[in-house]
Amino acid sequence: MPTHSPNPTVRPVTHPALPSVVTRFIGREREIAEVWQLLRANRLLSLVGPGGVGKTRLALTVAAEAEHEFGDGVCWVELAQVGDPSFVPQTLAKALEVAEQPDLPLSQTLLEKLEGKDLLLILDNCEHLLAACHELVGRLLAAPALKILTTSREPLGVAGEVRYAVPPLSLPEQGRPLAELAQSEAVRLFVERARSLRPEFALTPENAPLIAEVCRRLDGLPLAIELASARVGVLSLRQLRERLEQWLDVLTSPMPHELRHRTLRSVMDWSYQLLSTPEQVLLQRLSLFASGFTLVTAEACCAWGELEAPQILDLLTALIGKSLVMVEALEAEEARYRLLETVRQYAREQLEASGAWQETYGHYLRGFLRMVAEISPQIEGPQPQRWVDWLEREHENLRVALEWACRHRRAQEGLRLVGHLTVLWDGRGHFREGFAWYERLLGFEEVVSMPLPQRMNALVGASLVALLTGDAAVATDWAGQAVALGEAAGEVGWPQLGFALVGLATVAKVKGDWETALALLERGIQHERKHGTNTARVIYFALLVSGMIETDIGRHQDARRHLEEALEIAVETGSPYDAALVFDALGQLARATGRLAPAVSQMEKALELFRQSGASRDLPNLERHLAYACLRLGDPCRAYTLFRQSLEAQLQRDHRPSILRGLLGFAALAAAVGLYRDSACLQGFAGSQGKATVNLDSGDQADALEDEHYAALVRAELSELELETATEKGRAMRLEEVVSYALGLDFRAAKSRSHDLTRRERDVAALIGAGLSNGEIAARLGLSKRTVEKHIANILLKLALKNRAQIVRWALEQGLSGEHQ
Template structure:
């Protein structure tokens, strides 16, 4: 299915694409204020400092607090898992949720889409791509007036206008000769406050007292106030007393007391601490730590079992080893992908780099990189096998969550000419993900690399050719697509591969449709359908029937158009498929509208739109809203049609490329706006359009589906939360942890936790992020 599944930079309330804080943010009030002050005056601000000092955490807190100042939102671009400098522009396009459907360089697309935006972009962990980040940042700020960049790096970017702030370690207590003092935790230096906070997380009830204050201060000074070091040390309190912890630090870090402390690089302190944390892991936990470092952007349990087991770790041991590494703060649970039904984990970048060094020292890095590639090669193949059926939505979400790993696996393949055929097969298997998601331009690049490196034109080569041609059609590069399709068809004929010939025919029909000749388009679609049926390709057959329905409708052949659409729906229903089915309903809506049955047309379009809303398929959303404009105009509901036109302006900005056959369909209905203008006077028309353009994306869809009346009629009694629960939900939306909520409301932390659990249960949610989104929607 040719679709673009996307969101875009908001034109309404500011959006936030920042991870939710899973632990409380301690201290740094002065640093936060200083960074915000400098960010208000400078276009590019870079936070530098040693590993583990908290650059990323500080940047994210500043970005969260600064969100109201940026009309179009704040976005995080995580670069730690990105190894190839060439992919930096693509990573930016993806992180900023810009759907790049064109064949242009991604930087051109990026600049064009952000030209009138007021946004803050956080570039996190730039040090390994320093030159590339500097070039991209400089290009963007020179071209986009409303852009601010907040970068984190161990080195400054070195570009004009950059303001560099060195992130200090946390404030430390001075040795106090007057003896012990306790006092409120809030009066202690930040390093002690952080230690106390993290200690309370592992030992409920822990507090700084007169008897332990001096030891805690010594521990914090010993760790030079480095946040990561303090957090790693505090977790040891599960098994050690404060005094034992201090004693072991003394033993481990003798180098810190052997000479002047000021002579020791702080990175050595951090490394020594990680060495110690590593030594406290079991041998198998150490091995899993090293092996998990081959992942980029996180992993789930299934991936860990497949890639990290064997040669000393049994598969059924992995789950317990993962739990052990979570307990030791080596692995971190990552709940930022609520659409993925499995729990994901990630390694902090400093921890991951340490693991990679250990893996290389073991001589296992090459073997693990290959095992990693093999697993994700299999995942891509599994996606292709399940692309038609009830599990497609889940598979797509899983692949989006693993995109950084898929990218790393492809990089592995194309780094070695001998592995290029595997890379080409993998890129071809991911075809629907390239065409349906945010990665169309990147998919073109992987397929181009694979086709250029392929040793011979076999079945995989031919499949990659028609896949690349389809993507070219989406990009309106018709001439290139035709050349590739001729070659793919010839290879298919020579090999006797009917599947390749079928997709070549299907794509050829799309091109003919665009060129205004539906007669030969129907011939191509029906030939494609016959071939797909012969080889048992249900997805190909369903797609052929959708396009046949559209083409026959526009030829005026209603009976055959309806037959094709209904056969497609029957096929989809047999296999539990809903995505292609929604496009069949869309095609039948076009036919019903053309035939004058606007009531049926509206029913088809709305049913299609409802499903496409659930998967964020903006291409389908746009097309169905176009159909609903035609319907409203045909029914004489001109004010509704004008409001929908206003809402469509926002949707059209979200996606500026449509499959060519849809463009042809729209040509037949491009007089709708003129008819609506004629029916309304100019003032009424403009007012209705303005009203539609002010609707948020969700409100626009509710209006298109005519859900707005029932929503407007909801009363306060429909509110599912109690007054107290709503108060707590608002604090969750502000990013507060349970402990911070408890302190704010002067209740026990366990009480706060219970309220949050009740809120999740009542709303049917699984994450705090969903609560935050819900609260924002309610207040709007």
């Protein structure tokens, strides 16, 4: 039996890598030291200052040094791309890889994840989300070891917050010698960036005064200096100074911070005016991308009107050369770019001033609609995870499109887009967000005038997302509306009615209304065969769900017939993923009929097909089902491996209902090998968490029956006091503690106890050895036949035996056969 690491731990808080920076950080030694001193003494520190002063770069530099100072590292959360304050908790959850839980506010889930973590959390660009950041940070500070660093143009106003005003770069005094000028941070930055365009560029006695003057006129603002230095490839230093003076001389402000803001604004104006008209237009259009973009997405959303797709690459290259677009990543599958937030805000202002902003947003929305429509079929193909990852990368950009659709009542386009994103809402745990978009869009009066097929599809899709949130009432209402629309429309509604019936049936299944679900599924199948347009897909899904329900309610022959027909469709359509779902369901059917070896065979086929399909999300549940079957077949070693793989994967997803099911699997394993108190402890924790959220997985009911079997075994082995003590121990644990407890159990040491039978089980084994039937054993011991059968199942499990004949042989070897003669 496998053993465990001596110090098992729950998966630590994980976070994405810090944002990559291609340019060298200049100076700021004093500021870095001061920030570190304040961080050591305080739990909430805000770096404040005007746009372009270098708050983000300073925070990044501190973060890079802090990664080894904090036991759980650093988590960087970029908020610039978040337009809706309600998405602030979700953005943090994404960075921490924390999944939403249907029964808990997300802020509470985040706090539970961060409790006890020695972590530095950095929230970058908070200024447009102050109220949301104030509320969330205030709650998270309840985690005692957490420290938070924010960057913002103004403080959050949270109790205990310490503010650090980020100053401009140090400037040279007039008339100082070359050696002193070369030590100025502002001058060093200018020279460094100029060298990236002209490698031969150097600070000389001749150009040093001009460079120093330019830096002084730009108030030492890093972004302004970078924008100005980007022009040394086309302008001499004297021309650069003269051009800047024309823009900066209009400034008249007595306040230094206002002057710096206006300085940056003027440099932005100046840089923008030097762009060609096509470059200006592209910069405006790129400002809609909240989380960066690729060449493909830029072409899809920005190539219209005066800009054609073949122009985009050259124009983008020009904007990169002028430091207005940053290269974010080149190592990935495709290069990704972004605008600095100050540049993005400026470009959006120019877009709004141009009068073309509505048309630009419309093309942006339609561009993403085209792209997601093209990838939707790929999600059903051999590499679904690749395309779900693409949707996740574009998540913030998709939010921009959906928000514009909502604000301008573009219900039809918005619902088409949100419908393509169901796999994102479900696969990455964003179901509450998906529900909110559906709720907003379906509330518009314009929905009534939508084409009937689109309206019905939207209602069915919305109902399935509502199910994920646990709102069965709303799910029933939306799916019911879709069916009613299809029925009322007569022949016009026929093409979509089968899909709507299957959607309503799915809702009924999750609610536990089996007969209604089966009747609706049968109606859907018959209707689709006569009138459907997406016949194979709808019938496949209806047959699959019918088979799953019939397995659970004991109609095994009907289940087999439906599942085998579903498998034929999956093979005909060439979908390994669909075939895997059927093999999984066939495995659960075999489990339900006590045919464990065939069950393992079917589930292993499903496992292989899921792996071929890249469907990593489906593997953990299947691994858990397979583990239970292996445990029943007397293979606790493989059961342990599968239970552990399943639990670790669900921890990675942070899906609480599945984690609870995984812990019950470990409870079953502990009971099977004689760790009865440990099993009771794990069962106690799971029982204290309430009923697990219902999902569509085919094996959950069979797993629940297994859990009850092993719980009964524990009750038979422990006294009432022992059972209550162990159960209370589990109830008192936190999730992280109980996971560490489960993963730390030494099942290898328990193996020697796995052959211990209870007194009653020894009695039954002895009578089997003496040749008695189950009825005769029941009469002899005063038990029911059902109880005797349970004892025999426990004997087979504990002794890793396969049949009654082996029990007879074991009883003879142990000398038990004569005990009840």
